[in-house]
Amino acid sequence: DVKVTQSSRYLVKRTGEKVFLECVQDMDHENMFWYRQDPGLGLRLIYFSYDVKMKEKGDIPEGYSVSREKKERFSLILESASTNQTSMYLCASSPIMQVLSNQPQHFGDGTRLSIL
Amino acid sequence: SQQGEEDPQALSIQEGENATMNCSYKTSINNLQWYRQNSGRGLVHLILIRSNEREKHSGRLRVTLDTSKKSSSLLITASRAADTASYFCATGGGYQKVTFGTGTKLQVIP
Numbered sequence: 001d002v003k004v005t006q007s008s009r010y011l012v013k014r015t016g017e018k019v020f021l022e023c024v025q026d027m028d029h030e031n032m033f034w035y036r037q038d039p040g041l042g043l044r045l046i047y048f049s050y051d052v053k054m055k056e057k058g059d060i061p062e063g064y065s066v067s068r069e070k071k072e073r074f075s076l077i078l079e080s081a082s083t084n085q086t087s088m089y090l091c092a093s094s095p096i097m098q099v100l101s102n103q104p105q106h107f108g109d110g111t112r113l114s115i116l
Numbered sequence: 117s118q119q120g121e122e123d124p125q126a127l128s129i130q131e132g133e134n135a136t137m138n139c140s141y142k143t144s145i146n147n148l149q150w151y152r153q154n155s156g157r158g159l160v161h162l163i164l165i166r167s168n169e170r171e172k173h174s175g176r177l178r179v180t181l182d183t184s185k186k187s188s189s190l191l192i193t194a195s196r197a198a199d200t201a202s203y204f205c206a207t208g209g210g211y212q213k214v215t216f217g218t219g220t221k222l223q224v225i226p
Contacts, residue, residue: 004158033213035216040218041218042204042216042217042218042219043159043204043216045213045215048213058213090158090159092158092159104149104161104164105159105161105206105214106161107158107159107160108158109156109157109158110156110157110158
């Protein structure tokens with residue numbers, strides 16, 4: 001069965017810290033995604049990657065960076081955490097997009113991050 | 117930018133009743149997907165309907181798509197307490213990234 005694993009379910013960090021959120025998938029998927037989910041705003045795409053070392057900005061990339069050194073691992077980095085980055089972070093993966101087709105995404109269980 | 121908007125935002129029904137959720141979107145799409153999210157968990161893909169399809173079934177789920185009205189509906193028949201969750205539509209346009217709506221929170225009362 002498909003598995004996307006996020007390293008922490010809950011995380012508490014302080015303002016100004018550098019924060020790493022890790023995501024690993026075991027399905028050999030080419031695409032990986034990072035979203036944040038806030039009440040009333042739904043899921044918003046931060047960054048995605050369609051191949052190793054490749055990354056594309058999503059809708060809200062400011063304050064974040066990503067790293068994809070291996071196909072199975074996609075890391076989200078908060079360079080200098082701020083309180084407005086307190087949120088639920090969701091990682092997802094999907095097989096490569098074919099023309100005119102979006103494959104279903106497989107999600108991890110999320111990391112609830114609190115910045116104090 | 118949000119592409120899909122679900123309606124209603126929240127829905128409460130008795131077990132055994134049918135639940136209908138609607139999704140409206142703004143630009144042309146190649147397909148539309150529905151996902152479920154249980155409280156505190158990630159999203160789970162339910163069903164995908166392509167732009168050239170009008171209706172699709174999967175178990176107790178029935179999805180319709182009206183591209184002329186830019187809308188879709190998800191019907192859950194004979195609901196169960198275990199169907200309590202948030203439901204999201206997601207629109208995709210081929211090479212475009214998938215964009216999620218804000219969700220409908222469904223409560224099924226036993």
